[in-house]
Amino acid sequence: MSPLLSVQGVTKRFGGLVAVADVSFDIAPGELVGLIGPNGSGKTTLLNIMSGHLSGDQGRILLDGEPCSGLKPQGLARRGLMRMFQLTRIFPRMNVLDNLLVGGRALGLAADEAKTRANALLEELQIAHVGHLDAGQLSGGQMKLLEFGCCFMRTPRLALLDEPFAAIHPTMKEIMSRFIRARHAEGQTFVLVSHDMPVIVELCPRSICMNAGRVLSDGATSQVLAAPAVIEAYLGGAAA
Ligand SMILES: Nc1ncnc2c1ncn2[C@@H]1O[C@H](COP(=O)(O)OP(=O)(O)OP(=O)(O)O)[C@@H](O)[C@H]1O
Numbered sequence: 001m002s003p004l005l006s007v008q009g010v011t012k013r014f015g016g017l018v019a020v021a022d023v024s025f026d027i028a029p030g031e032l033v034g035l036i037g038p039n040g041s042g043k044t045t046l047l048n049i050m051s052g053h054l055s056g057d058q059g060r061i062l063l064d065g066e067p068c069s070g071l072k073p074q075g076l077a078r079r080g081l082m083r084m085f086q087l088t089r090i091f092p093r094m095n096v097l098d099n100l101l102v103g104g105r106a107l108g109l110a111a112d113e114a115k116t117r118a119n120a121l122l123e124e125l126q127i128a129h130v131g132h133l134d135a136g137q138l139s140g141g142q143m144k145l146l147e148f149g150c151c152f153m154r155t156p157r158l159a160l161l162d163e164p165f166a167a168i169h170p171t172m173k174e175i176m177s178r179f180i181r182a183r184h185a186e187g188q189t190f191v192l193v194s195h196d197m198p199v200i201v202e203l204c205p206r207s208i209c210m211n212a213g214r215v216l217s218d219g220a221t222s223q224v225l226a227a228p229a230v231i232e233a234y235l236g237g238a239a240a
């Protein structure tokens with residue numbers, strides 16, 4: 001099967017620091033891939049390049065076989081590539097329902113369709129009871145659920161999720177992981193960044209481990225987690 005996304009030799013430098021170093025991998029349609037690695041290993045930077053929020057210095061990215069490097073996030077979103085941020089990005093002075101509606105309209109949904117979709121997501125993510133509140137009044141976990149929901153207003157071809165479970169209540173973690181599991185079972189495609197290894201093991205058949213900008217290991221999650229270089233990267237702290 002031809003890849004949905006192909007990352008080819010992507011490199012990004014910040015001054016003298018090589019944050020992403022010659023990274024290559026393919027994501028096939030329907031895959032749920034864990035992107036793991038110690039703090040500062042380049043996961044968020046790579047996601048930023050994949051989603052058009054940063055441009056790489058070298059390499060290229062193909063979506064459906066077509067180069068998409070240089071496209072803006074909005075253009076990529078309209079082609080089905082959605083992104084959830086490590087630091088939540090929502091409109092705090094807009095109510096929860098409107099946050100979803102604005103996201104849906106930006107993705108080209110008609111008003112009625114956006115409303116139906118938003119209400120279904122509010123129910124499924126168990127935040128319908130706070131739908132009328134300003135998003136800024138939500139708990140941190142509820143904000144994460146809202147941003148998560150915004151990624152699914154139109155079914156994404158590829159969802160890039162950056163630490164959706166970080167610092168949230170286990171109940172909310174369970175809501176999100178159940179949602180991801182169900183969508184994956186329906187054939188949706190995900191890249192999931194997380195430091196939560198039990199969740200990565202549970203959800204992701206395949207994982208890619210980065211360290212110091214490089215891909216250390218890419219394969220079946222159990223094999224990646226058992227790879228000596230991966231264990232050393234986590235235990236060693238400093239970049240190898
Ligand atoms: N805008 C920037 N300017 C300079 N350096 C940056 C910038 N963004 C990231 N870096 C550096 O690039 C490296 C990779 O950072 P990145 O945030 O991609 O790592 P990460 O794997 O997402 O880490 P974490 O698990 O802590 O979220 C780090 O050394 C970081 O300090």
Ligand SMILES: [Mg+2]
Binds near residue numbers: 044045086162
């Ligand atoms: Mg990060």
